Amino acid sequence: MDKLCTISKFNSQHCVSIKKQCSLKQIIRARATGLDLAHKIHGPSLTPDIEPILVLHGVLGSSRNWQSMCKKITEYTNKPVVAIDARNHGESPHSDAHSYLDLAADVTQLMNKLQIKRASIIGHSMGGRTGMALALAEPSRVANLVVVDISPVRKRTSTLSVFFPKLMEVMRTVDFTGLDTLNKAKSAAKTKMVESQLFQNDQEMYFILMNK
Numbered sequence: 001m002d003k004l005c006t007i008s009k010f011n012s013q014h015c016v017s018i019k020k021q022c023s024l025k026q027i028i029r030a031r032a033t034g035l036d037l038a039h040k041i042h043g044p045s046l047t048p049d050i051e052p053i054l055v056l057h058g059v060l061g062s063s064r065n066w067q068s069m070c071k072k073i074t075e076y077t078n079k080p081v082v083a084i085d086a087r088n089h090g091e092s093p094h095s096d097a098h099s100y101l102d103l104a105a106d107v108t109q110l111m112n113k114l115q116i117k118r119a120s121i122i123g124h125s126m127g128g129r130t131g132m133a134l135a136l137a138e139p140s141r142v143a144n145l146v147v148v149d150i151s152p153v154r155k156r157t158s159t160l161s162v163f164f165p166k167l168m169e170v171m172r173t174v175d176f177t178g179l180d181t182l183n184k185a186k187s188a189a190k191t192k193m194v195e196s197q198l199f200q201n202d203q204e205m206y207f208i209l210m211n212k
Contacts, residue, residue: 036113037084052081052119053082059126060211082114190205
């Protein structure tokens with residue numbers, strides 16, 4: 001439940017100015033501590049002579065959302081593609097801190113761990129802004145940046161201001177007491193989601209349920 005509160009707070013502040021927040025390299029070093037992110041490498045092994053492609057998913061998603069696309073990208077480019085779970089998502093650790101500085105610091109730490117000096121970044125939604133933050137803070141580490149479905153401009157949308165807060169309220173009503181398997185927990189969450197009538201189709205609902 002702490003994870004839901006953290007992500008909910010993040011969504012309410014989702015449209016902050018990226019440049020204002022991440023203009024100096026020292027900010028990440030001084031204020032953000034990177035977590036050890038879960039990830040999966042598609043295609044050839046990482047080597048120093050080939051710049052890989054890092055894929056950053058959107059809010060409430062996970063690297064699994066990009067699995068089929070990662071396979072296509074590596075087939076087309078013949079480069080390693082690293083699909084990453086952001087903090088508080090997928091298999092990565094949870095933390096109360098969830099700013100773009102934190103998210104960018106996580107990616108930097110993973111690049112250091114995997115001995116990646118420079119990479120191309122593909123980021124969707126939250127992942128797109130994470131890529132922007134990383135490019136501003138560590139420009140020498142970003143060879144190319146592809147941002148999908150989001151801009152750096154402050155803009156209120158119904159998804160951010162209405163849907164996500166309602167979704168978080170629904171998720172807080174789920175009673176996970178005694179649910180000792182992931183399938184049972186997801187089933188309980190699904191029941192509440194269906195009752196809420198928030199989703200226009202099952203695909204949207206199952207997308208949310210994919211995240212752990």
